[in-house]
Amino acid sequence: MPVTEPLVLGIETSCDETGVGIVRGRTLLANVIASSMDEHAVFGGVVPEIAARAHVEALQSTIEQALHDADVTVEDLDAIAVTAGPGLAGALMVGVGAAKALAVAANKPLYGVNHLVGHVGADVLRADGTDIELPTVALLVSGGHTSLLVVRDLVDDVQMLGETIDDAAGEAFDKVARLLGLPYPGGPHIDRVAADGDPRAIAFPRGLTLPKDMAKHRYDFSFSGLKTSVARFVETAQAAGHDVDVADVAASFREAVADVLVRKAVAACQAYDVPRLLLGGGVAANARVRELAEERCAAAGIELRVPPLSLCTDNGAMIAALGAHLVARGIAPSALDFPVDSTLPVSTVQV
Amino acid sequence: MGQSGMGDRMTTILAIDTSAGTSVAIVRDGEVLSEHSIDEIRRHAEVVGDLIVRCLSDAGITAADITDVVAGRGPGPFTGLRVGIAAAIAFAVGRTIPLHGVVSHDAVAWGRAEPCTVVTDARRREIAVSSYAAGGVAHRVAGPTLTTNDELATVADLADYPECRADTISAAALALRAEAGLRLGIDFSDHRAIYLRAPDAVPSAGPKKVLS
Numbered sequence: 001m002p003v004t005e006p007l008v009l010g011i012e013t014s015c016d017e018t019g020v021g022i023v024r025g026r027t028l029l030a031n032v033i034a035s036s037m038d039e040h041a042v043f044g045g046v047v048p049e050i051a052a053r054a055h056v057e058a059l060q061s062t063i064e065q066a067l068h069d070a071d072v073t074v075e076d077l078d079a080i081a082v083t084a085g086p087g088l089a090g091a092l093m094v095g096v097g098a099a100k101a102l103a104v105a106a107n108k109p110l111y112g113v114n115h116l117v118g119h120v121g122a123d124v125l126r127a128d129g130t131d132i133e134l135p136t137v138a139l140l141v142s143g144g145h146t147s148l149l150v151v152r153d154l155v156d157d158v159q160m161l162g163e164t165i166d167d168a169a170g171e172a173f174d175k176v177a178r179l180l181g182l183p184y185p186g187g188p189h190i191d192r193v194a195a196d197g198d199p200r201a202i203a204f205p206r207g208l209t210l211p212k213d214m215a216k217h218r219y220d221f222s223f224s225g226l227k228t229s230v231a232r233f234v235e236t237a238q239a240a241g242h243d244v245d246v247a248d249v250a251a252s253f254r255e256a257v258a259d260v261l262v263r264k265a266v267a268a269c270q271a272y273d274v275p276r277l278l279l280g281g282g283v284a285a286n287a288r289v290r291e292l293a294e295e296r297c298a299a300a301g302i303e304l305r306v307p308p309l310s311l312c313t314d315n316g317a318m319i320a321a322l323g324a325h326l327v328a329r330g331i332a333p334s335a336l337d338f339p340v341d342s343t344l345p346v347s348t349v350q351v
Numbered sequence: 352m353g354q355s356g357m358g359d360r361m362t363t364i365l366a367i368d369t370s371a372g373t374s375v376a377i378v379r380d381g382e383v384l385s386e387h388s389i390d391e392i393r394r395h396a397e398v399v400g401d402l403i404v405r406c407l408s409d410a411g412i413t414a415a416d417i418t419d420v421v422a423g424r425g426p427g428p429f430t431g432l433r434v435g436i437a438a439a440i441a442f443a444v445g446r447t448i449p450l451h452g453v454v455s456h457d458a459v460a461w462g463r464a465e466p467c468t469v470v471t472d473a474r475r476r477e478i479a480v481s482s483y484a485a486g487g488v489a490h491r492v493a494g495p496t497l498t499t500n501d502e503l504a505t506v507a508d509l510a511d512y513p514e515c516r517a518d519t520i521s522a523a524a525l526a527l528r529a530e531a532g533l534r535l536g537i538d539f540s541d542h543r544a545i546y547l548r549a550p551d552a553v554p555s556a557g558p559k560k561v562l563s
């Protein structure tokens with residue numbers, strides 16, 4: 001008999017956040033996150049080796065803090081879940097090595113799960129106690145991912161509609177922030193200065209939206225050309241001796257990103273006849289992305305879900321939630337010898 | 352009680368080392384109850400769980416019987432090295448038992464009758480070396496440090512002893528070294544990885560120009 005409200009500890013180390021979360025069924029009990037973001041700032045982006053080192057340093061305290069916050073012991077757990085991919089291989093290995101040893105030490109079943117599906121699983125943890133509604137289209141946008149999925153079942157029916165063919169959206173924010181002399185990570189700073197700018201001041205390109213792109217890349221994204229376009233604009237202005245209006249550039253760039261993201265997500269909802277859109281990943285914190293998603297979803301009759309930010313950015317609670325969902329559905333645990341997979345496809349929910 | 356809190360406490364040590372291949376062992380009172388190793392250098396995260404299970408099974412004990420965990424601190428290739436340390440941390444947290452860190456080179460010197468300089472590959476045409484003034488107790492007098500094969504002969508302390516090149520590390524030897532050391536009150540509380548190199552990354556020099 002499957003446990004209906006399983007107590008699960010989840011470990012997430014796919015990028016620069018060491019996340020350990022504990023859930024009981026659909027109830028969040030703990031969500032502890034240690035980030036190495038500050039250590040990456042001088043490099044302008046996540047350095048995999050620095051991230052992996054930080055994971056090992058943070059492991060013990062994050063696991064202990066999560067157990068403390070949830071007021072449970074390892075013996076109480078019904079299962080352990082861990083991100084098996086996609087993500088940075090060396091970073092993933094820290095979490096997977098730890099999760100395996102923890103599972104053996106506590107004699108608990110282990111579930112190796114998909115990071116991106118975990119982002120969708122975060123919506124299982126609704127504070128109001130309602131159930132996640134499926135099918136849903138999910139737009140997952142962070143410094144590492146820009147993915148559009150349609151999720152019909154969290155266990156066995158997740159389909160990738162499209163993803164970025166070059167930079168992730170969050171990466172584009174970081175790079176453009178650097179062009180404009182703003183700190184890392186770029187998202188919050190672009191948001192801040194864009195508030196005073198005109199989003200229509202400069203017509204930056206919307207990647208992969210032209211008719212010629214739509215056949216092959218209808219739901220894919222591209223932000224590399226946009227970043228280069230911003231760089232050209234800034235350099236051209238500087239070469240001509242003009243002051244660059246940072247607020248206008250930031251606002252126009254942000255508008256281009258938000259427009260493409262939301263346009264393609266809404267198009268997917270309509271094409272697949274799915275009246276729900278879930279926003280996940282750190283870029284869900286971006287004010288304009290949220291605002292535009294709210295506007296266009298409301299106009300199209302699509303219900304928009306945005307989990308709390310602490311469950312949108314990478315975290316262990318969403319991994320625990322997905323693990324708990326698998327346990328409750330009576331799915332067998334993963335074999336103990338699974339490898340990490342830095343390019344794990346979303347169709348593989350559990351390894 | 353001894354200085355380390357060990358005293359005469361009978362320990363059953365689980366040792367995990369991934370500084371070369373993946374090696375796991377269980378040791379009690381000077382006796383190796385079980386040891387399993389896989390020499391492949393890219394499968395640490397895959398195999399570490401099963402190796403622990405097999406060691407427990409062969410030793411005829413359960414995880415609850417383990418009293419201490421020992422992590423091999425390296426030096427060794429970083430990506431693999433971390434897997435064993437992460438596993439050791441998690442096992443110790445999972446059972447609420449002490450975690451000790453031991454320099455992986457100590458396992459090579461351990462049990463050798465003669466003084467030696469342990470040499471392991473550090474990639475990029477460099478080697479990691481540690482010198483031990485006496486065999487048996489793994490009394491490390493220098494290292495671990497990075498050098499090259501050409502320079503090894505010129506480094507004081509390191510060049511004084513016969514070279515002992517190793518491409519595998521035994522978790523059983525690591526556990527025996529820890530057990531003996533703990534009884535002597537040696538402090539093994541530092542279990543951080545010994546990297547010997549800073550991460551490869553250069554601070555951003557500002558945005559790249561796109562117009563020539």
